[in-house]
Amino acid sequence: MDRNHIILTILLLFGFLISIQAVYSAEIIIGPTDSIQTAIDTANPQDTIILNNGTYNDSSIQVNKELTLKSVTENPDDVIIDAQQNGRVIEVLSGVNNVKIQGLTISNGYFDGTWNGDGAGISNKGGTITQPTQIINCKFTNNNATGEGGAIYNRGVLTITNCTLTNNTADGNGGGISNRGNLTITGSVIQQNTAPSMGGGIYNLDTMTITSCTIQQNQASGGGGILNDGDLTVTGSTIQQNQGDNGGGINNFDTLTITASVIGQNTAPYGGGIANWNTLNIVGSIIQENTAEFFGGGLHNLQGTANITDTTFQLNNAGSGGGMCNWDTLTITSSTIKQNNATSGGGIFNDHLQDVYGIVDANFNRIVANTPKAIQSDSGTVNAEYNWWGSNNPNFNALITGDVDYISWLVMTYSANSRVISLGGLSTLTADFRYDSNGVFHDPAAGHLPDETPVTFTTNLGNVGSKSIVTGTINGIATAILRGNEAAGEALTSARLDNQTLTATVTITPTARAASSSTKTIGMQSTGIQLAGIGLAILLVSAGLILPKRK
Template sequence: MRTVRSGQLITVAATAMGVGLAGLVGAAPSHATEGITVRCSSQSLQTAINNAAAGATLRLSGHCVGPFTITKNLTLTSGQDADAVLDGNQAGSTLTVSGAGVRVKLEKLRIIGGRSSTEGGGINNLGATVTVARSEISENTSANGGGISNQGNGTVNLDHSTVRHNTASGFGGGIDNLVGTLTVTDSRLQDNTATTGNGGALFNSATATLTRSVVEHNSAVRGGGIRNVGSGTTLTLVNTKVRYNLATLQGGGISLDEDATATLRDSKVHDNTASGGPGSGGGIRTEGGAVTLTRTTVENNHPDNCAPAGAIPNCTDSLVARPGTVSAPPARPDGDRGDED
């Protein structure tokens, strides 16, 4: 399978192995309620993964040094104590999940220390369904998808979680949704960087939906917050804030190519910057892809809110009006969940 990504041809090797992971909404794993305790200070997590029956729950404690691979239905969660840590030890993707039909749930974990020369520094999902709940994915690096890479028609669900301080040299500092479905709910994508590529928080060339989430303080060449590309690609933002992001060229908040589409409902795009000069789209820039704004505010972006001028209906260099909107720029909020007006 080949996917064109901003002029670069990417070859996706979608692995079909194993059987799934559990823990998605409406699809709980079959396992004993007490689970299997793994104390990483004295036990090997990878051995526990290999020996566990499909559908089991592993309750982790301590600092677990990897990298790790999962090819069966499993739930990994912290025990009663503080969140357990999965550390890739700078030796590859911290966690690789593979197999059509495989379902994995990761709950109350910190996923750090991944370093990949290809895809997915923190999590590399190859065709499985992975749910990340109440967890943090941080301090990972990769060529693409510094925090998470989703490919092979996989599914990633991010719920009440944070993806931050991840770096990609190419695409998707936080997340690279290459071929698959991404759902982000009540979560935060912040302080991620695509150093020479596009999509500081998220590079999307498939289907991505963000609900009640915050995309802030990310940076890239195009799409400081989000870069959306490709025919049939859809990006949907609902009650989501895109703010304080930086593009060194175009699309400080959101950037689209000529084929992609984006729909924003009850959302805010504000205080983003594009450094490419007039017409570079501090808030949103489209290269021809359709953008629909419904009850959405685009304001206080530099050098302009939307570009090219007139290309995005209901977006101007002034406030996109909706009842109750306040036009004064908000104070920089470090640490809020983005549910304030």
């Protein structure tokens, strides 16, 4: 080995040893009798402090550098930091990057501070940073702040993942969380938190994204589950059983987008599910079983604009507007409004607030079984064209009160293709909702009945999967396949949606004896010997047993 190779080997070995030493020195392991603050003070940036199982009675812990603080098992039930109401549990100081807090229970924190910066469990101060603080798989219980953010207060960039916040309180806003920065919450449960003012579960004043979370059984004056006065996006989440004076589930004062979520069983005098004062967008969600004593069981749109698409409002209750009450501008398209109840306007109640008159555009919806009326408009305008009202000939005297434009409306047509099939054959049954009561076709690209509207197909002969099947509409059409595999005869088929049933007869004929098929069978039998002989000759030639004589 030459001199250069020796030097290179020594350098590589030296680097390897240094890397091993760096990894080893980055872990500081402590126990319940040790001071967490001392471990932080002695750690170097990017170190990991590992807490062995047990209860730590530390409080007012300050994180002043980039590091990880976690339990040895990463199970929050194994490591509890109990501040015993002696102060805030953890504070991440301003300007500190990339702090990770993982697998801990944060409990009994108390902070007596101002309205502008609290958080009895964890306070993330923000400042100029490049990487967020992360809270992963933690539990927050019984923390109390006299100002904002019973469990968590954020002024920086923070992510909360797979955490549970239970029974935390704030004397001001945000019983569970108060956010004045950029906050992302994923896969977490925020429940049974309270605030006397705004946001029992969450109070948002800046930018927040909530994904795959459950926010339930929280209570506040404004926004039992959430009060939003910033930019909030909620996706794939459940907001239920919350209680407030305005917006039992959510009270929105700025921009709120809800997608693929459930808002259910919330209560408030105004806006049982949601109260909106600014900009609201709802897509592909379910608003159900919410209750308002006065206005808007599912939604109360007081001021601002509400845009709703592909969403179901069902089983909501209110004094006025069981499904929704509108005092400003509301557009609802390709949605289902059903089985809502109110004293006035079971489905939709439209009115005005001071000199602003309600404007409703409700098109291509399924509006059925609301009591006492589907829509009541006491003032303002309602465009309710091209909706499905439960039958091809709805009784609008029983459905509408006030100035509502409901002509034309969607109707169902029904067809079978083919009308005559052989035994064992197939016929496609189609329920079509793309035409209105004047026979005008509506391109689904411009609007259609809500997808997955359930249509029931039946037959008395053959099967459609069984004797009946329920299939959902897609782009205004539902289909089923009739299989004529039972017997020959007349199959009476039907399609039903709500109070409308249409029928079509399909004739199933006996299977005809195919002469060509029989001839081929007979021909094969009569010529079988000849074919076998030919086959044998070919095999013999191939084997060289039959060869022509050479001259």
